[in-house]
Amino acid sequence: MSPLKKTNRTTTPPTEEDCYLGQFIPLQYHHHMLMDDYRMNSFKAAINEAVFPGAKVLDLGGGTGVLSWFAAAKADKVWYVELNPDLIREARRLLKMNLGGEKIELVHADAFKYLPPEPIDVVICEMLHPAMLCEKQINVIKSFKERYLKRFGGVLPRFIPEAVLMAVQPLQQNHRFTGFHAPIIQFQLPGGIHEGTLDLAPPQLYSSIDYTQTISEELCWEGVFNLELAGQVNALRFITKNILSISTKDNSVIEWQNHYLVLPLAEPLQASAGNLLSIKFNYLAGGSLAHLQNTISAILK
Ligand SMILES: C[S@@+](CC[C@H](N)C(=O)[O-])C[C@H]1O[C@@H](n2cnc3c(N)ncnc32)[C@H](O)[C@@H]1O
Known part of the structure; x- marks a missing residue:
């Protein structure tokens, strides 16, 4: 067996490509996103609510063009970036097949740099990853x-x-896969019951961002959980609820949740019901999963 080669990656300054790593979602994954009815219907309803006839719309991170196309149903003009x-190329191919696609101008540009030629009414930006990591939603909107x-x-x-609401929850998470022990990062469908997961305390909100x-x-x-159940605290679940639109007519809310992100803890803790668990973390939106994971501190008080 040949020894593992050391690389000098950590000492090399990041290239522009490195900075965008995690954002280049392969085409087949975009096709998968088109097949996700929960995502598609939530965005379609929110866009239908917010975009008015004659509106000018900007879609940052347009992908296949589907959200631009939802907007073009009412808007006069959509800039897709x-x-x-x-x-x-894929958006050009698909928009030709859909009525209304001609109202969409395809712009090949960096959302951190592009501005439309005139003021706009609505900005759509779906660069949403659990816990606002990896993709640059917050960074792009701020810029x-x-x-x-x-x-x-x-x-x-x-x-x-x-807006986005983010919460965290301590878990006992099964890390065995057909008998193989692997404390790995897992993604779960939001809501419902997750086999192999024990919720040890209710979630707590750790951030609410109004764009x-x-x-x-x-x-x-930094927060303290009062554990409701005994168990091994070996993971944290990160919950990310996006408030897509709040109706100006009746205040109803259209929301969409990302998958839950379940991060294993470096050191599992054996806890009893009634124990107090202190959790701390500190990360940057758009950072890597490891970046958040490395800052987590979990202590039984
Ligand atoms: C999660 S996908 C959403 C695509 C599409 N809006 C949809 O909802 O199906 C995010 C998109 O943002 C694009 N993107 C990421 N960073 C970008 C940047 N700095 N400038 C422009 N587009 C970017 C990615 O290539 C990707 O197509």
């Missing part, structure tokens, strides 16, 4: 708002999503 050339106000002044457009207000990439939290 995408960095990945594979996706531009967009600063540049937009500088260029156009006045009022900000409406955002889809409007129209001042936003920060720094997500730090």
